[in-house]
Amino acid sequence: MRAVEEETDHRAATLELIEATRELMLASATTEMGLAELHSATEQMRAITAVLAQRRRPRVLRGDFDAPARARAIGPEAGYRLFPFHPVAFPMEMHFSESGARASVVANALFEGPRETVHGGFVAHILDCMLGTLMQARGTLALTASLEITYHRRTPLDEPLELFSRIVEIDGRKTIAEGWIEHDGVRTAEARGLFIALKETR
Numbered sequence: 227m228r229a230v231e232e233e234t235d236h237r238a239a240t241l242e243l244i245e246a247t248r249e250l251m252l253a254s255a256t257t258e259m260g261l262a263e264l265h266s267a268t269e270q271m272r273a274i275t276a277v278l279a280q281r282r283r284p285r286v287l288r289g290d291f292d293a294p295a296r297a298r299a300i301g302p303e304a305g306y307r308l309f310p311f312h313p314v315a316f317p318m319e320m321h322f323s324e325s326g327a328r329a330s331v332v333a334n335a336l337f338e339g340p341r342e343t344v345h346g347g348f349v350a351h352i353l354d355c356m357l358g359t360l361m362q363a364r365g366t367l368a369l370t371a372s373l374e375i376t377y378h379r380r381t382p383l384d385e386p387l388e389l390f391s392r393i394v395e396i397d398g399r400k401t402i403a404e405g406w407i408e409h410d411g412v413r414t415a416e417a418r419g420l421f422i423a424l425k426e427t428r
């Protein structure tokens with residue numbers, strides 16, 4: 227995979243920290259260790275938090291706005307990782323073609339809504355990311371004005387999911403994009419979004 231963004235050592239170290247945080251979140255939420263281990267782990271985590279909180283920035287680090295466009299210019303072999311510095315965002319890497327985008331993901335236990343099923347809000351988050359980042363990759367600074375999600379069937383946890391998005395129509399500042407999630411070749415959810423290009427430059 228070709229690296230799209232230049233990373234300073236500090237950003238690279240932050241990436242690793244965030245990856246470790248994701249692993250910690252899953253381990254914490256699913257551990258069946260005994261009381262002693264739970265108390266001890268909590269104490270250690272609070273100690274780590276105290277160290278990290280000594281110097282903070284007000285917001286999570288952001289990726290470079292142009293990085294998706296650079297990935298799209300390279301072609302589908304280039305991967306663009308969304309929200310790499312944000313442990314709560316759904317971890318996904320998008321690949322762009324001339325006309326659309328795709329990604330392959332697996333949703334773990336942290337994203338469960340109904341039993342064994344991805345929460346509908348995370349489905350919307352994933353699809354909004356697929357549509358919005360495709361807009362970004364096309365060089366348009368646009369926000370979601372509306373997003374309609376149709377949940378056809380349950381989107382399963384711990385199973386390979388294929389994500390897709392494409393542009394349907396462009397009319398001045400308005401773009402309609404659609405996206406969908408497939409499991410085993412069957413669509414579980416679809417999205418249709420209206421994006422409005424901002425008047426101001428970023």
Ligand SMILES: CCCCCCCCCC(=O)SCCNC(=O)CCNC(=O)[C@H](O)C(C)(C)COP(=O)(O)OP(=O)(O)OC[C@H]1O[C@@H](n2cnc3c(N)ncnc32)[C@H](O)[C@@H]1OP(=O)(O)O
Nearest residue numbers: 291354358359362368369370371372400420422424425428
């Ligand atoms: C810097 C990095 C940025 C990365 C962005 C990635 C995107 C990720 C996707 C997201 O999650 S975005 C976050 C969720 N969305 C928002 O917070 C958007 C909140 N809404 C707004 O900020 C404004 O309503 C919006 C920018 C969408 C539109 O306001 P404007 O003042 O720019 O638009 P205006 O009111 O002039 O309307 C322009 C056209 O769009 C139409 N329009 C606007 N909102 C609409 C709507 N909701 N439904 C239908 N049409 C709508 C409006 O009628 C009009 O049509 P006409 O040109 O034909 O007259």
